[in-house]
Amino acid sequence: MNKIEKSLELFLEAKQLMPGGVNSPVRAFKNIKSNPIFFKSAKGPFLYDVDDNKYIDYIGSWGPMIMGHSHEKIIEAVKRQVELGTSYGAPTGLETDVAKLIKQAVPSIEKIRMVNSGTEATMSAIRLARGFTNKEKIIKFDGCYHGHVDSLLIKAGSGVSTFGLPDSPGVPKDLAKLTYSVPYNDIDAFTKIFEEIKDDVAAVIVEPIAGNMGFVPGSENFLRTIREITIKNNSLLIFDEVMSGFRVSLGGAQEIYNIKPDLTALGKVIGGGLPVGAFGGSKKIMDYLAPEGPVYQAGTLSGNPLAMSAGSALLKLLIEKKPYEELESKSYRLLESMSEIMQAKGIEFSHSQIGGMFGFFFSEKLPQNFNEVAATDDALFIKFLTQCMLHGIYFAPSKFEAGFISSTHSDEVIDMTLSKIEKIMEKF
Numbered sequence: 001m002n003k004i005e006k007s008l009e010l011f012l013e014a015k016q017l018m019p020g021g022v023n024s025p026v027r028a029f030k031n032i033k034s035n036p037i038f039f040k041s042a043k044g045p046f047l048y049d050v051d052d053n054k055y056i057d058y059i060g061s062w063g064p065m066i067m068g069h070s071h072e073k074i075i076e077a078v079k080r081q082v083e084l085g086t087s088y089g090a091p092t093g094l095e096t097d098v099a100k101l102i103k104q105a106v107p108s109i110e111k112i113r114m115v116n117s118g119t120e121a122t123m124s125a126i127r128l129a130r131g132f133t134n135k136e137k138i139i140k141f142d143g144c145y146h147g148h149v150d151s152l153l154i155k156a157g158s159g160v161s162t163f164g165l166p167d168s169p170g171v172p173k174d175l176a177k178l179t180y181s182v183p184y185n186d187i188d189a190f191t192k193i194f195e196e197i198k199d200d201v202a203a204v205i206v207e208p209i210a211g212n213m214g215f216v217p218g219s220e221n222f223l224r225t226i227r228e229i230t231i232k233n234n235s236l237l238i239f240d241e242v243m244s245g246f247r248v249s250l251g252g253a254q255e256i257y258n259i260k261p262d263l264t265a266l267g268k269v270i271g272g273g274l275p276v277g278a279f280g281g282s283k284k285i286m287d288y289l290a291p292e293g294p295v296y297q298a299g300t301l302s303g304n305p306l307a308m309s310a311g312s313a314l315l316k317l318l319i320e321k322k323p324y325e326e327l328e329s330k331s332y333r334l335l336e337s338m339s340e341i342m343q344a345k346g347i348e349f350s351h352s353q354i355g356g357m358f359g360f361f362f363s364e365k366l367p368q369n370f371n372e373v374a375a376t377d378d379a380l381f382i383k384f385l386t387q388c389m390l391h392g393i394y395f396a397p398s399k400f401e402a403g404f405i406s407s408t409h410s411d412e413v414i415d416m417t418l419s420k421i422e423k424i425m426e427k428f
Contacts, residue, residue: 001390002053007038010050031398032385042069044408047394055394056417060404063211063247064273066327066356067317068408074272077313081305089300094308101315102270102280105250108260112280113289114303118242118267119147121277122205124297125263126151128279129203129236131295132288137197139204141184143213143370143400146205146240146265151179184210184369185222194229203236203263208253211243211402213370215352215359220257227259236285242267242277243402246315248355249324256354272310323407327356330414331405335360337418341425347380358403373400387424393417 015021022028022036029036037055041048045068047055060066067074081094099112115121126149130136138151146152150171180197182189184206194201204226210216230237239261245252246269254261263281270278280286290296331353338360342349350367351360361367362377362384381399388395396403 002049002051002392004035004037004049004051004053006050008035010038011035026396026398026401029397031400032382034386034389034397037389037394044068044070045406045410045413053392055389055392056409056413056420057394058403058405059394059396060356060406061268061273062401063243063267063357063404064269064271064314065404065406066247066269066323067314067321068406071314071317073317074310074313077309078272078274078306081309084305086306087301087304092303092305092308094305094312095303098270098308098311098315101312101319102266102278105246105315105319106252106254106264106280108254108262108282109264109280110283111286112278113286113297114308115277115279115297115299116275116301116304117147117277118240118265119149119277120299121242121265121267121279122146122152122238122240123149125238125265125279126203126205127297128285128289128295129238129263131293132285133202133234133236135200135202135235136178137200138179138202139190139194139197140179140181141190141206141210142181143184143216143373144205144207144210144240145212146207147242151175152205183371184213184216185219186369187222187225190222190226191229194233198233198235201230201233201235203238204230205238205240207240207243208257208259209244209248209354209357211357213373213400214361214367215357215402216367216369216373217352217354218253218257219368223257223259227261230262236262238263238265240265244357245269246318247357247404250318250322270311270315271304271307272314274304274307274310276304276307276311321407324355327405327407328353330409331356331358334358334405334409334414334417337414338421341418341422345425345428347428348377356405358405360403361399383428384424387427388421391420391424393420 011021020028027036038050039047040050047057103109208218241252242265245266249255266278288295335351339349348364350363362380367373
């Protein structure tokens with residue numbers, strides 16, 4: 001079993017310098033009542049920590065490592081760019097290259113604006129939607145996380161919808177009142193609240209395949225209903241594909257469901273894992289952005305050449321290899337075998353997967369929304385995840401996060417994972 005003495009030392013030191021010792025809350029491992037692991041390197045499907053432990057990685061830097069860690073073509077592209085400079089604060093041809101690749105894969109995107117994170121992408125898309133429609137209210141869905149944007153950090157309570165209750169101190173109540181949160185995959189709840197406020201709905205924003213309440217795909221009827229109602233009302237539909245974009249298929253969730261949103265938010269996958277985001281849509285809407293239009297958005301590091309070089313290399317690989325059927329097959333084999341192991345122990349277990357994105361729950365029925373995910377067995381999840389970490393398997397340290405698999409997870413690596421899980425479950 002792995003020992004993490006150096007990680008613990010680094011964590012104690014980090015807590016003196018950073019809130020909670022981390023720069024993003026989930027990394028603190030509070031969800032599994034543990035301590036974070038500090039890493040030093042990664043290659044293919046493996047991570048290596050500061051104590052020289054080796055882990056089979058099923059997070060993939062939260063999704064962008066579709067072709068495995070430290071892919072030679074991506075590393076080469078970044079090295080070439082480093083020698084030319086790390087940042088110019090000025091246009092480069094690399095931005096155009098990446099924009100062309102994204103447009104090729106995602107037809108709903110006619111024009112795109114590069115930003116620096118998924119949060120910045122959703123924030124900017126919301127501002128653009130409000131400016132374009134001249135309306136103010138936003139509808140989101142419980143359990144869909146769209147970054148730490150003030151107007152989207154809204155706490156959902158019981159009933160059809162909740163508004164005016166910020167999910168974090170520091171978010172003004174008056175701003176929060178412009179956002180309505182509705183249960184995910186609940187058509188009746190959505191149509192009811194939309195009808196009540198339809199005259200002032202600028203946009204509906206949704207993760208078509210949710211990755212922040214575990215892995216929960218939207219139902220086709222649910223997503224089509226949203227699309228139809230927003231079109232009739234001249235409100236915009238924003239697909240937040242920061243998690244699902246380029247992970248579930250080359251064209252994202254919108255390709256799988258054959259639904260065309262007005263705006264799409266993308267994340268670090270388009271930068272090969274480097275800090276980057278983007279939002280895009282029709283020419284008519286996107287030309288409402290400055291300097292073409294009146295809605296202001298800017299960023300000194302937007303289109304950073306290092307991120308664009310890495311993103312161009314990864315997107316070209318994905319367009320060439322089209323690995324999604326293989327990734328889904330690998331995910332299914334892993335999870336179905338895990339299910340057999342759990343069933344043999346009399347443990348309830350459910351799972352689903354699309355492309356390189358997956359999720360599992362300790363529940364008999366596969367959850368369809370945030371409340372159902374929250375109701376799954378928490379104690380069993382914590383016990384299982386803790387043992388996986390100790391035995392060198394790195395799953396997401398929260399039942400509210402999706403998992404990811406890469407093209408470098410060979411049959412041998414999956415067999416190794418299953419062997420470790422069988423050993424773990426002997427103690428349950």
